[in-house]
Every structure is written in structure tokens, then in C-alpha cells.
Amino acid sequence: xxxxxxxxxxxxLIPIIQIFGIYVIFFGHLSPxxxxxxxTIIGTSLILYRIIFGNKKAAKKxxxxxxxxxxxxxxxxxGVLKGYSFITGGAHIHAPQISxxxxxSILSGGYILPLNIAVxxxxxxxxYFLFCLxxxxxx
Amino acid sequence: xxxxKNFPLVxxxxxxxxxxxxxxxxxxxxxxxxxxxxxxxxxVLSLITLVYVNRYGTFLYRVGHxxxxxxxxxxxxxxxAIMSLLLTSVAFVISWYSVYTIEKEIKDNKxxxxxxxxxxxxxxxxxxxYTNDLFxxxxxxxxxxxxxxxxxxxxxxxxxxxxxxxxxxxSSVGSGLVLMGIAFIYSITGNLNMTFINKELSQTFMxxxxxxxxxxxxFTIGLGIKSAMYPLHVWLPDAHSNAPSTSSAMxxxxxLKAYVIFYIKILYRMFGEEIISQFxxxxxxxxxxxxxxxxxxxxLAILQKDIKRVIxxxxxxxxxxxxxxxxxxxxxxxxxTFFHILNHAIIKxxxxxxxxxxxxxxxxxxxxALKGIGxxxxxxxxxxxxxxxxxxxxxILPGFIxxxxxxxxxxxxxxxxxxxxxxxxxxxxxxxYFPIVINGYFGEENLxxxxxxxxxxxxxxxxxxxxxxxxxxxxGASSNKIIEMISNGVEVF
Numbered sequence: 001x002x003x004x005x006x007x008x009x010x011x012x013l014i015p016i017i018q019i020f021g022i023y024v025i026f027f028g029h030l031s032p033x034x035x036x037x038x039x040t041i042i043g044t045s046l047i048l049y050r051i052i053f054g055n056k057k058a059a060k061k062x063x064x065x066x067x068x069x070x071x072x073x074x075x076x077x078x079g080v081l082k083g084y085s086f087i088t089g090g091a092h093i094h095a096p097q098i099s100x101x102x103x104x105s106i107l108s109g110g111y112i113l114p115l116n117i118a119v120x121x122x123x124x125x126x127x128y129f130l131f132c133l134x135x136x137x138x139x
Numbered sequence: 140x141x142x143x144k145n146f147p148l149v150x151x152x153x154x155x156x157x158x159x160x161x162x163x164x165x166x167x168x169x170x171x172x173x174x175x176x177x178x179x180x181x182x183v184l185s186l187i188t189l190v191y192v193n194r195y196g197t198f199l200y201r202v203g204h205x206x207x208x209x210x211x212x213x214x215x216x217x218x219x220a221i222m223s224l225l226l227t228s229v230a231f232v233i234s235w236y237s238v239y240t241i242e243k244e245i246k247d248n249k250x251x252x253x254x255x256x257x258x259x260x261x262x263x264x265x266x267x268x269y270t271n272d273l274f275x276x277x278x279x280x281x282x283x284x285x286x287x288x289x290x291x292x293x294x295x296x297x298x299x300x301x302x303x304x305x306x307x308x309x310s311s312v313g314s315g316l317v318l319m320g321i322a323f324i325y326s327i328t329g330n331l332n333m334t335f336i337n338k339e340l341s342q343t344f345m346x347x348x349x350x351x352x353x354x355x356x357x358f359t360i361g362l363g364i365k366s367a368m369y370p371l372h373v374w375l376p377d378a379h380s381n382a383p384s385t386s387s388a389m390x391x392x393x394x395l396k397a398y399v400i401f402y403i404k405i406l407y408r409m410f411g412e413e414i415i416s417q418f419x420x421x422x423x424x425x426x427x428x429x430x431x432x433x434x435x436x437x438x439l440a441i442l443q444k445d446i447k448r449v450i451x452x453x454x455x456x457x458x459x460x461x462x463x464x465x466x467x468x469x470x471x472x473x474x475x476t477f478f479h480i481l482n483h484a485i486i487k488x489x490x491x492x493x494x495x496x497x498x499x500x501x502x503x504x505x506x507x508a509l510k511g512i513g514x515x516x517x518x519x520x521x522x523x524x525x526x527x528x529x530x531x532x533x534x535i536l537p538g539f540i541x542x543x544x545x546x547x548x549x550x551x552x553x554x555x556x557x558x559x560x561x562x563x564x565x566x567x568x569x570x571x572y573f574p575i576v577i578n579g580y581f582g583e584e585n586l587x588x589x590x591x592x593x594x595x596x597x598x599x600x601x602x603x604x605x606x607x608x609x610x611x612x613x614x615g616a617s618s619n620k621i622i623e624m625i626s627n628g629v630e631v632f
Contacts, residue, residue: 072162072163073163075159076159079155079156083152083156085203086148086152087145087148087149089202089203089204089205090144090145090148090200090202091141091145
């Protein structure tokens with residue numbers, strides 16, 4: 001779909017959607033939202049990018065290998081971080097934990113923020129993959 | 140030695156984190172080695188946990204920083220430790236076999252995903268076995284269902300997709316029913332931790348008889364679908380016969396069993412014997428469905444023409460035995476159920492792997508095309524024969540011991556008539572296993588034109604099956620000790 005209107009509007013819209021998605025992820029522990037909701041929003045922006053600019057250009061920026069590495073990296077990060085928390089809690093080890101911060105600021109809530117970011121990345125990429133698989137049958 | 144208390148959680152973490160390292164590895168060989176390594180480490184840790192539990196008794200482990208009614212809790216007793224050792228070690232042997240054969244059944248670019256799914260599946264099943272929290276168990280049930288569907292569809296053929304959809308839909312129905320049961324229990328008791336639910340229920344169950352009966356029914360049917368209780372088994376033959384043979388072994392040997400463990404936990408840890416004895420109809424239904432499964436599964440197996448479907452229907456019959464033991468409702472029934480779970484997991488995976496290697500070498504799935512296979516693959520068919528003998532229940536082999544215990548259990552429970560069911564089912568077992576063996580080894584026209592050992596696999600590739608058979612023999616020979624251990628475990632369950 002190579003219409004100039006679509007491309008120009010996409011150029012404006014996609015960054016705005018992404019910023020909103022990032023906002024939802026980063027304020028997940030303070031307000032409604034979180035990793036899953038924000039991840040879906042970012043995922044829709046990736047889908048829009050693919051619809052507007054076509055799969056060749058999308059494959060350059062959103063290559064399968066790169067996205068796969070990102071997803072697996074986030075999942076491993078999630079597993080290691082949460083596993084650390086679980087084991088130190090379960091074994092009653094007084095190991096350093098992420099500080100809770102002052103309530104209301106972005107850097108608060110201990111593990112929630114980093115875990116939300118990891119979830120957001122995974123969900124965004126999964127939504128994009130799902131769309132590609134149903135739309136074109138390949139990523 | 141308190142470090143050992145962390146091992147169950149560490150096992151789950153290793154498997155799950157390892158699962159997602161695999162897609163990052165470039166080479167298939169690294170994938171296989173890594174998968175084997177993670178599952179191997181977890182089986183060693185399970186063994187240490189078993190030794191620890193055997194010495195110091197059951198322990199509860201809180202996950203995270205909150206104590207039990209709020210946080211998730213793992214509860215590890217002897218039975219859980221035995222089950223986790225079984226799950227991880229059988230999964231290890233099956234993966235070891237798959238290292239040599241998996242490329243012949245699935246495409247090269249899917250291999251890393253296959254091992255990812257295997258790791259996720261084993262981790263989720265272990266989670267179901269360990270957890271003491273209902274909702275946590277539900278999440279693990281969902282994860283394992285999706286991973287199980289994944290290892291069926293990974294072959295990417297038309298009939299696989301059909302079988303997977305069938306399995307996916309039915310197993311979603313099953314987990315939906317389980318979720319509804321959890322909702323009933325949660326609204327009555329306000330707890331998700333099984334020990335606390337038991338405390339609440341034992342005080343108030345008289346006020347909520349109907350709700351409890353409904354939730355018991357929902358759990359029975361939901362988990363019955365997932366572990367192929369007789370009239371709900373319809374997904375099993377398709378799924379197990381179309382999947383790659385290592386996946387079938389994994390599904391039949393391990394996936395079905397974890398849900399049974401969860402069911403037993405729900406009955407005896409969550410509701411408790413007192414409440415169960417208020418509703419004799421429930422256990423009676425399970426007993427009847429189990430007996431029906433034992434007979435009908437075998438009859439349906441006799442009617443099949445495809446060797447993998449025969450073994451898949453045999454799984455239905457064996458799950459019938461397992462539900463039969465639960466339905467007896469006494470200690471001996473439960474002990475023999477557990478022993479049968481061990482026995483069936485080992486023997487059925489050996490059967491699927493031997494059949495898989497026959498199909499791989501000859502390219503034939505039909506029973507009539509596999510006549511005379513004994514001359515071409517004598518060792519493979521020999522291993523098949525030993526497993527078949529155990530399924531039928533020939534002494535020394537573990538199958539005999541579990542059937543013997545089932546018989547004792549039904550006599551002690553005052554249900555001697557069901558001994559007849561066990562006998563009939565064993566005879567029917569013989570009816571479909573022996574023709575394969577006899578037509579394989581004997582008969583002039585069957586053996587005509589076959590070259591001795593022409594299609595035999597190398598000893599290296601047969602080692603995993605050999606290990607399984609040796610494990611089965613050890614299980615049969617040392618059954619006294621194992622049954623004693625299981626009965627200790629059942630008492631503190």
C-alpha cells in the first residue's frame with residue numbers, strides 16, 4: 001500500500017502510539033495499565049508499520065532473528081530477576097533487593113517496573129508475530 | 140542440607156529459563172546438548188530432593204516473600220519427589236532418544252522450538268506436581284496444555300493440525316471446567332491454598348453440600364478430559380498417533396500423569412477423606428468409568444489397524460487402571476495407582492519409542508505391513524516384547540505387581556467383583572499385544588524374503604530404550620521397597 005497519505009499519517013501516528021505504549025508500561029505500577037496492556041499498544045504500532053511500509057521494509061527493521069533474540073532475552077531477564085526474588089524470599093536469605101522507592105514516583109514498586117518492561121517487550125513482539133502469521137503466513 | 144529445600148523451585152527455573160536460551164543458540168547440536176543438560180540437572184536435583192524428603196519428611200516452601208495464605212507455596216512430600224524424579228528422568232531418556240531421530244520427523248528449523256517446548260512442558264508438569272496452590276496449578280495446567288499441543292503440531296502435517304485442534308479445544312474445555320471448580324471453592328472458602336481450603340471446608344462443608352458436590356464433579360470431569368478418563372478420551376488416539384514418536388512417548392508417559400497427581404491432591408489434600416466419604420457416588424463413578432476404560436480401551440485397541448493407534452488406545456486402558464485405583468478409595472488402591480503411574484510411564488514410553496523406530500526404519504504404520512519385523516529388527520522387537528509382557532502382567536515385570544495390588548485393593552475394599560474386570564482387561568491386553576509379537580517373529584510367509592538384522596538400529600540409538608527396560612526391570616524387582624516408600628508417602632499426603 002504505497003499511498004502518500006497513509007505514509008505521512010503513519011509517520012506521525014506510529015511514534016505517538018509507541019510513546020503512549022511506553023507510558024502505559026512505565027506507569028503500570030502507579031495507574032491502570034502495565035506490561036501486557038502497554039505491550040499490545042506497542043504491538044499495534046509495529047503492525048501498523050508493517051501494513052503501511054510493506055514487509056520488505058519491515059523485515060529490515062523488525063527482522064525475525066532480531067525480534068526473537070529480544071523476546072528470549074526479555075524472558076530470560078524476567079526469569080532470572082523473578083527467580084532471584086523467589087529464591088531469596090523462599091530461603092529467607094537477606095540478599096539485596098530492588099528498593100521500593102518513594103510511593104508515586106516512577107522508580108518505585110521494586111520489581112514491578114523492570115518486570116513490566118520485560119513483559120511489554122515480549123507481548124509487543126508476540127502480537128506482531130501473531131498478526132504476521134495470520135496475515136501473510138510468515139514472519 | 141537446607142539448601143535442598145530450594146531445589147524444586149530451582150528445577151522449575153532451570154527448565155523455564157533454559158527453554159528460552161535455546162532459540163538463541165545457533166546450532167541444533169548445541170540445542171540438543173543444552174536441553175539434555177537442563178533436564179539432566181533437574182533429574183539429579185530431583186534425586187537429591189527425594190533423598191532429603193525421605194530423611195527429613197515433607198516440607199513446605201514459600202515462593203517469594205509472602206507466607207502461605209497470601210503467597211504461593213510448594214509442598215514437597217515423598218510422592219511429589221518420586222513423581223518429579225520420574226518425570227525428569229523419563230523426559231531425559233526420551234530426549235536422549237530424540238537426539239538421534241528428531242530430524243527424521245520434523246523440519247530442521249523447528250528443532251530448536253521442539254526442545255524449547257519440551258523444556259516448558261516438563262517444567263509446567265513439575266509445577267503441577269509441586270504446587271500447593273490451586274490457581275498456580277491452573278496456570279501450569281494451561282502452560283502444559285499449550286506446550287503439549289505444540290509438540291504435536293511441530294510435525295506440520297495435515298492430520299497433525301487436525302489432531303492438535305481437537306486436543307486444544309477439548310483440553311481448553313477441561314481447563315475451563317477446572318477453573319470453574321476453583322471458582323466455586325474460592326467463593327466458599329476465600330482461599331486458594333489447598334491446606335487452608337481443607338481447614339475451612341472441614342468446618343463449614345455441611346452448609347455447602349451442593350456446591351462442594353458440583354465443584355468435585357467439575358474437577359473430576361475437567362481433569363478427566365485432560366488425563367483421558369474413558370468416555371472423555373476422544374482426543375487421545377488422534378493426538379498420540381499423529382505426533383512424532385518422541386512426543387507421543389512424552390505425552391502418554393508424562394503429560395497424562397501430572398493431572399492425575401493433581402486430582403489426587405484435590406481429593407485427599409484439599410477436600411480430605413471426611414468430605415469425600417460424604418459423597419460415595421463420586422468415587423463410585425470414578426471406579427465405574429475406570430473399569431469401563433480398562434475394558435473398552437482394550438477392545439478399541441484390538442479393532443485398530445495402525446500400530447501407534449493400538450498403543451494410544453492401550454494408554455486409555457491403562458489410565459482406566461489408574462482411575463480404578465483412585466475409585467477404590469482405600470490406601471492400597473492409591474498406592475497401587477501410584478505404582479501403576481511409575482510402571483506405565485516407563486513401559487509406555489519404551490513402547491512408543493520402539494514402535495517409533497520400527498516405523499522410522501520400515502516406513503510402515505499398518506499392522507499387516509509390520510509382519511516379519513522380528514527378523515529385520517530382532518532387538519527392537521525384543522524390547523517391544525518385554526514391554527508388552529509387562530503391560531499384560533507377566534510376573535517379575537512391574538505390570539504384574541501393579542495389577543496384583545489392584546486386585547488386592549479391590550478385595551480389601553469389599554469390591555471383589557472388580558477383580559474380574561482386571562482379569563478380563565489383562566486378557567484383552569494380551570489379545571492385541573501378542574499378535575504383533577507373534578507375527579513379528581514367527582510364520583513362514585511372514586518371514587519370507589526378509590534379511591536378518593537388515594533394518595536394525597545401532598546399539599547406540601537403542602540405548603535409551605534399553606535404559607527404560609532396565610529401569611522397568613529394577614522397578615519390578617525392587618517393588619517391595621518402592622511400594623513401602625509410596626505407602627509412607629500416601630500416609631502423610
